[in-house]
Amino acid sequence: MLQKHIQHLYWRAGFGEPYAVVQAAQRQSARQVFKQMLSDSEDFRPIDIVDLREVVAEFRQLREMRDIKKEGNREEVRDKLKDLQKDRKEEQGTLNTNWIDLMVTSRGVLREKIALFWHGHLVSRSLNPAFSQSYLNTLREHALGKFGDLLMAVSKEPSMLQFLNNKQNKKRSPNENFARELIELFTLGRGNYTEKDIKDVARAFTGWDFDLQGKFIFREFQHDNGEKTIFGKTGNFKGEDVIEMILERKETAQFLTAKIYKYFVNENISGKEKRIAELSKRFYKTNYDIADLLENIFTADWFYDQENIGSHIKSPVELLVGIKRTLGATFEDQQPDLFIQKVLGQVLLYPPNVAGWAGGKNWIDSSSLLFRMQLPAMLFLGKEGSISAKKDGDINTEYQTKKRNFKASVDWSNFSRAFTENEKKFVDEISQYLFQVTANESFIQNIVNKFQQSSNEENIKQTAIALMMLPEYQVC
Structure with missing residues (x-):
């Protein structure tokens, strides 16, 4: 393989590789390199830094203290509440940087890169670090498996059920938030459903809930057992039935394939409809085998066409991880990782909305480009940057906006x-x-x-x- 082609594969399927790894791979074919990346990503090891038992105990304590505060409004209660909330934010930050570290150092970088894609597609957000950890591990575990397994698992995550209000989706008062995003943003895309479908899909998901420990619960007494008509089929459907019906629709495979192509190949898909349709057809036939789809993309001759090389603007996470992975750079603590993400507009585990990060040219404006270009001098020469993180008024990310001097170590x-x-x-x-x-x-x-x-x-x-x-x- 040509060096540019090897680097193209390593950047798109990962975050770049050290020069010695690139040089060694020139003796291999694209298929051999990808197969090795896939093999290196076979093992899944969950991130386990948040103790669920402590979070549950803390949650109970918060509830008790809020009750006390209502009664007496004492200062010590308020201070304790602030301390507990601060601890949760710090755990969330540690979870964030732990995942960054995996992207930087793990041999299984393909798994982490695909999980990053799913994080921006199957979007969820929680201020509970235990729920965030569970959601992240679900994305990572199923990142290279069957999309149906990933979709079912993430739909039952407490962070997802909470984020899209399915906890409030009950028989007497259906909430359509999760149903709408499941169909419009996660699977079928606009134009492939009716408003009646949304209403009945919401009814099918009534009763999907979770307990204090974040364990999925189906509350039968909150479920609407009435007849529903979804995608032209009528029956007493539940949430699992809806997910199966979504996967049966070829539009789902087409929608996902197009989005994956835009992310990993080229944002401009004009004139590539036939190619995407062929990839989609196989994706559907393999029962949504994600690894198979990626292999078909990363080993195709057209993937290495000149029009695709250098066409992708690095996301903040790709830029940050790429610098650290290719140079072997390390930080003394986690704050630079968080600060850089905040300045550049992509904080892991804190997407801006249910549609995720817009990506592409949206990553760049005059301010962010200046910071990107200053970053190497800040990291490796000790220069002080002139850009500060924008304050968005959110107390949960405020600690990431403070201007800091930081320096990376490189051998x-x-x-x-x-x-x-x-x-x-x-x-x-x-x-x-x-x-x-x-x-x-x-x-x-x-x-x-x-x-x-x-x-x-x-x-x-x-x-x-x-x-x-x-x-x-x-x-x-």
Whole structure:
């Protein structure tokens, strides 16, 4: 494989790889590289940093203290409430950065990348860190399996049932929020259902609830057992029946395939309708086998067409994780990870709305581009950034907006050993490695001209940092 093609695969199916890994993969085919990534992602290990028992005890304590506060409104109660809420926010932050660390260090990077996609598609949000952890593990566990299993599992997650108000969806007062988003955003897409379908789907999901421990419960007495007509079929349907009916619709496979294509191949799908239809047809025939669909995409010759390489604007998480994974960079604590996400507009476990992050060109504005280009100097040269995180008025993310100085550690000696000692050649090598688009030749020459009487290692370090501060580094 060509180096650009290998890097294309590693960036789209993961977050980039160290130069030595890229070099070694040139002796393999795209199928061999992808199969190895798939094999490395076979094992699933849940993230287990939030103790559910502590959260449950804390939740009970919060309820008791709120009752006391109503009666006496004492200051010590208010202070204790603030402390407990602060603890929950910090646990949420730790969960966030723990997942970042997995993306950076795990061999099973394919699983984490696909889970990131599902996080922006099957969107949920909870301020309860135990519920967030359960939701995240469900996405990660089923990320490469059958979509039907993923959809069923995530639909029963407490964070999802809470976020889309299905806890309030009862026989006498149906709530349509979950039903509408399930059909419109998660599966079929607009135009493939009627308002009557939404109403009866909501009735089918009445009684879907969870207990204090976050365990799914079907409350029979809250379920509407009446006859329902959904997608032209009539019966006494329950939620599980609806999910099966959704999966039977070929429009579901078409909608999902198009969205996956946009995310992993090219946001512009004009003229690619036939290709997407073929992928969709196989996806449907394999009973929505996610790994099979991804293999068909990442091993296809057209995936490596020039129009697809360097066409994707890195999301904030892709940019952050890519810097850390490719260079082996580490932070002293979790705050830089959280601050960078906040400044650039993508905080894991805190999507802006049920539609997720818009992505694409929406990632870039004058402020965010300036911060992106300043980031390498902030991380590796100790420069202070001029951009602060926007305050959105939400107390749950306020602690991420405080301006901080931070610095990353990189073993530049190890990084430099992979490149030749010839100055002009190593500049070309590093630019070919860091960029998926053609570098500006005059800028490359300018870097060479600025070399001081420094060590080869220092020159390579300065070259890498300078290149990463260019707009070309923002795409892959």
